[in-house]
Amino acid sequence: MTTPTMSSSAGSRFKSLPVISHLRMSSGLQRGMLVAGLILCAVFILSALLAPLLAPFGFAQSSDASGDFPRQAAPDAKFLWGTTSTGYDVFSRTLFGAQTAIWVILAAVVMSLFIGVLLGLISGYLGGWFDRIMVVLADAIYAFPSLLLAIVMSIVISQGQSSLFGGIMAAAISITVVFIPQYFRVVRAEVMRLKAEPFVESAQVIGASPWRVMFTHLLRNSTRTLPLIFTLNATEALLTLAGLGFLGFGIEPTAASEWGYDLNRAMSDATSGIWWTGLFPGLAIVLTVMGLTLVGESMNDLNDPRLRRFSRKKAQRITQSAQSGADK
Amino acid sequence: MTITSPPGQEVSPIAAPKAKNQGGGFLRYLITRFLLIIPTVFILITVVFFLMRVTGDPITAAMGGRLTPDQLAARIHEAGYDRPILIQYFEYLGQIFTGDLGRTLSDNRAVTEVLTTYGAATLELAINAVIVALLVGIPLGLVAAKFRDRYPDAILRILAILGYATPVFFAGLILKLVFGVWLGWLPISGRADWETELTLTGLQSPSGIYWLDALRSGNMQAFGNVFQHALLPALALGLLTGGVFLRLVRTNAIGTLGREYVEAGRSRGVSEFRLTTKHAYRPALIPIITVMGLQIAMLLGGAVLTETTFEWSGLGFKLAEYLTARDFVAVQGIVVLLAIIVAVTNFIVDVVAALIDPRVRY
């Protein structure tokens, strides 16, 4: 997992980074699930990074020195996972698909994080009519079926063009629009709560500017839940991207490899009993989402005192290390 | 839609209105909350109206490959799509206020007819899916809580995550492969065989919900056929939601199983089974009701992928079609309905939440 750097206020050293601290806190099955999730995520990130090295062919390559690739060929020694109806190598496309997925996830989550957090901060801090409008607006967008919003946005943004950058940005922006209200809501609620805390009031009394109050005092304290939302929204981003691709509003096959699109094309193969064109990209989606979800859910459980379960000794150790971390 | 509320997220409450002056009480909250439905629906209509106009017009979509640019322009002018967009917008608003949703542009039907015909199908799918989700989610959630952090719990949780992680179209592809191609046991598309559909739509004042119609007319053979068709889509969508339910029941049951009164019951010698089903179950149900409200809204609003995968001719399925045809009248009509359903469901959920826990009303 890419570890979001904004974490607790005091002494954020390696050990208190979200995922790492959770790992240390966990035990037994909970640890097992967290580790399994981390492994799946690692595989996902590695295949994205190393796709150009690992993949035997390009994602849109349908011939080599020895001639055209066979179409819809069953898996064999040369084409480990078979070929598609276009003659692309399924294995290579699945690997490269991780690249596209990771770009979209990063772009979508980072954009929505920035805009959502910013709006949440301002709205929560300032209050008044601006806040009310923002809340109603966020509610309205939240009520809209997210995939449909993403479809409409992707048509508007890309104007149906098929370029790699355009495709990725269209997918990312359409997902962003759907996510902003979620971040907005979480941050705003935190800010509303924190606003009444003494340290904010004292800062205001000293005469700190609203921006300073917002960014130094409120931001740091209100973003504690964000790493969790990050992993969850990463899965949603991936599923939305795949959904867009499946419905034919995604990225074209020659511009980038995208699992949802491959599944779309695989539907007609499946009805003819050709299983390999759909199975592998599908499994790639399932395993990646599972990995992210396992990490997210484990973190959630460990954050929730009702669900956290570890020995007293271990708890003591953690408390101590946290304190010593704070002392430094 | 695959994008249900993610398993890690608690009930995401629709932000409650922040009444500045305290002390309005429940009625006041009720009214403010109800009035908020109006701007929500209004904003959605507006957003959809302008977005749809940006994406192009239905005439180019239908005729672009046959007519000269001049002929196209003439037809677009005839239909009035080249007029200032604000005029069109206010015209549309006026039309809606008179209750007229217009006629679809791409297949010439009254929008209200589209809504009732396909709405019934979506409702049927949603009901089926909720039944599956409840049947799966609640018992298994209790089991998971009971065996918390032991193997049954781990397996169930991983299954729940698997349910969430599998996009419905991938599930559809696998199901088609297994049941449609290799085994041939279950139908993988449509709501009924054509003979059955003919019989059911020919009934007097059909409800449009096929199994209901089949039961009302006492046609068990038709019911069997409808049941077969409903099975796979209901499972695909239901298991997705079931995973969310499972997780919620587990979390809440764990919370309550540890409470004093359960412990007290245990010390009084109440059986473990009774403890799990009665004592821990009741309180765990409250968040379920809330989430179910949200889920129903989502099922209704976003069954696009499920409906498309299984060719279930409901609102989501038609919406995707109308979007491709740039049929803004139809898209707007469907969105208005969805917006109202979602807003009203959220309203009910909030009110229920407020009734249960007065702290929500701040």
Place this chain on the structure above:
Amino acid sequence: MTRTKNGLRLAAAVVGISALALTGCTSAAEDSNSGDSGNSSAPITLGTTDKVTSLDPAGSYDNGSFMVMNQIFPFLLNSEPGSPDPSNSLAESAEFTTPNEYTVKLKSGLKWANGHDLDSKDVKFSFDRQLKIADPNGPSSLLGNVESITAPDASTVVFKLKVANDQTFPQVLTSPVGPIVDDEVFPADKVLDDQKIVEGKAFGGQYVIDSYNKNNLISFSANDSYAGVLGKPANSKAAIKYYADANNLKLEVQQGKIDVAWRSLTPTDIEDLGKDENLTVHKGPGGELRYIVFNFDTMPFGAKTSDADEKKALAVRQAAAHLVDREAIAKNVYKDTYTPAYSFVPQGFTGAAEPLKDLYGTDGKPDAAKAKKVLEDAGVQTPVKLALQYNPDHYGPNSGDEYALVEKQLEADKLFDVDLKSTEWVTYQKQRVTDYPAYQLGWFPDYSDADNYLSPFFAKDNFLSNNYDNPEVDKLIADQRGMKDAGERTAAIEKLQTMVAEDLSTLPLLQGSQVAIAAKDVKDVDKTLDASFKFRLGVLSK
């Protein structure tokens, strides 16, 4: 009267079935097939992924709607199964009485299924209404040559034409603008709702619609009052089931839930179904043409580019024509559900020639040496940069594969450097006219005449708007329409194809075949797969 009786009978049958089902036996709708219409063959079910826009002829201009209209509405002229040529249907005679007047005499005693009289008033009403409504989704533009319509008596209709001796006019009467409608049911100034048409029983074709569930299921039964050229249907009942997804259609025909699958299965599915011993793949000539359009202004060396040079631009088009390998595309991408097209007029039409076979490549195969030479001779620097556009969602999902292969073929000998892009349909239609130097399009004819492949494309100000303007071609296109002598007209059409092949305003690639997959026990499917491209439910039986 018979109609009401049948309706009652159907209702009774349905009640009966429900009663039977209560006691737990027997199957559903098939039992209701007990009409008194004589022929009692089993009902035929056809599945399709086409869509109905509107049953009202004034409100739709697409294959899906027209296919249904052809079963339920009468035509003055229609083509008999097996032939693309118009023959008299409602008409007893139809001919040019003067160069500008086309006179149709109706058969006597014609009736609509609802009992209303069918006479010249209905005919005049039908065409006047098309022109008056001119619906954005309608086909009224096909009546461009009609000045006025008169009905001097109950059995005579006179069409006054702007262009004399228009040889395509009889074909127009068989086209999507040609169905005759009941003037007592249809309004004169607006498109009628489908359900109202069904309620009004405004049918005059081979069939009437018994139940109508738009874009889901239509059930038909034979129309006893039909007196047109198609005759009595071979089956007394039929149904059309609509699918959104081709692979669901494929599975259902394979599982025997429907009898015939018609338009549009994927090549993979067709190939797979061909191996199924319970099914037969029927193929007929196809009118669909797939081609690349060159924009004469914006293509390399085009008139509005910085290095405009007509000769070099022509050389670029010719080099492309030398390089494309149609057989490879047809075989690899479409598994031979399409065939190579070496002309602008598909094979099977009167006057179709294959000029591109002689002019470019060698024996229909690509020839890189010739391409190289033509570019060198014109002094064109290679590789030529060419931006090529295709559309992924309108002409079937295989367009992407098709154009990936075209790109590869053009680039194979380093003569071209192709920049391949795709764009979603609506944007594509807006941009193609101005922005794309070369792009994909497809065509499905309005009626079965070679002219429908020439004038919309190569006359001045055509729908392509690719700035192609050859006055000689323009004149010959206008002239051949008015040639009364069939031989002379055929020669002119052949000559036109050669002239355009030299200019290469478009580069035809493939011609589609009509493919219907039917269960083994369905008879006479091949009869309807002719060059009229009209699927007639009435010829099928089992």
